[in-house]
Amino acid sequence: MRSAWLRNLTPLCYIRCLQLSISLCHSTGEKKSSRASPEKPKPDDHLYVLEHNLHQMMREFHKQQLSSVVMPHPASAPFGHKRLRLAGPMAYDKAEISNLQQSEGLLEKIIKQAKHIFLRSRTARTIDSLASRxxxxxxxxxxxxxxxVYESSVKVLITSHGYEQICKSIQLQLNIGVEQIRVVHRDGRVITLSHQEQELQDFLLSQMSQHQVHAVQQLAKVMGWHVLSFSNHVGLGPVESIGNASAITVASPNGEYAISVRNGPESGCKVLVQFPRSQIKDLPKSDVVQDTKWNQLRGPHKEVNWSKMEGRNFVYKMELLMAALTPCL
Structure with a gap:
């Protein structure tokens, strides 16, 4: 009886002596000199949410293990539990241990939670850096x-200051998982991103570039201008590594002036204005076109020095430009 009682207390002694230390390592292309002298961990790097989840998960795991085994333990334990006790002395690898378990193990759950929390912190850091820069x-x-515990969600809004009601912002729903991020657009399109920070940053930069063109489209409708062409992915011009450029062309209410806007994540914004032929003095005369009615057509485009335009943001500058080119009634 005494030996059976001691065997029953053996699992409790293992639980009390258990100490788990988790450290995630991310390999980068840094030099060996920087690896030789690693930085000391900061006190802010401690993740209390992960620690709480790990404690809760370990308690649930031990409760399931103790309650599922028929007493007396371990003499009449199931065959799978007997084999698992030999994993340490026999030096089983991950594949052999997974074959003995019918469900997901504790270590796999811990790794998935840790990956999710680190991916969520990287996403927050990427969004904050773009917002501050x-x-x-x-x-x-x-x-x-x-x-x-394995998925978080964040809604990302891209707006222009002072024009939140006129220019509808781009809304993105980011579902952060374990090893990937699912981006859900307002129209239902789904894009899957990897865990790399650069991929998420490039995607957000391309969305911010498209927002400027969408803002010009909404502003043109409010001010009475006509949208001649609109494209989220321009097939002409230089190819950008981050994403495709967007472009829009709008015409004044009387059709005399036209504004063409091209915005790219890397190339930036480029605004061109097309004036009527009658207002261009240095336009060469053509021997082919003799009728004066063709002079009412618009002439070549002229680029606007956008850096010298007055205005606090892009949409405000565009509003001033459209107001200056709108004829007085």
Whole structure:
């Protein structure tokens, strides 16, 4: 009886002596000199949410293990539990241990939670860096308070200051998982991104570039201008590594003036204005076109020095330009 009682206490002694240390390593292309002298961990790097989840998960795991075994333990334990006790002395690898388990193990759950939390912190850091570095357009992040241990969600809004009601912002729903990020657009399109920070940053930069062109389209409708052409992915001009450039062409209410806008994530903004032929003095005369009615057509484009335009942001400058080219009634 005494030996059976001691065998029953053996699992409890293992639980009390258990100490787990988790450290995630991310390999980069840094030099060996920097690897030789690693930086000391900061006190802010401690993740209390992960620690709480790990404690809760380990307690649930031990409760399931103790309650599922028929007493007395371990003499009449199931065959799978007997084999698992030999994993340490026999030096089983991950493949052999997974074959003995019918469900996902504790270590796999811990790794998945750790990957998710680090991916969520990287996403937040990427969004915050873009918001602090780029003032126009503005990027906002609204994190959900109700999340799963393996998935979190954040809503990203791209707006222009002072034109939130006129220019509808781009809304993106980021579902952060374990090793990937699912981006859901407002129209239902789904894009899957990897865990790399650069991929998420390039995607957000391309969306911010498209927002400027969408803002010109909404502003033209409010001011009475006509949209002649619009494209989210321009097939002409230099090819950019981050994403395709967007372009739009709008005409004044009387059709005399036209404004063409091209905006790219790398090349930036380029604005061209097309004036009527009658207002261009240095336009060479043509011997082919003799009728004066063709002089009412618009002439070649002229680029606007956008850096010297007055205005606090891109949409405000575009509003001033459209107001200056709109004829007085």
């Amino acid at each position: 780029i003032e126009d357009p503005q990027i906002q992040a609204h994190w959900s308070n109700i999340n799963d």
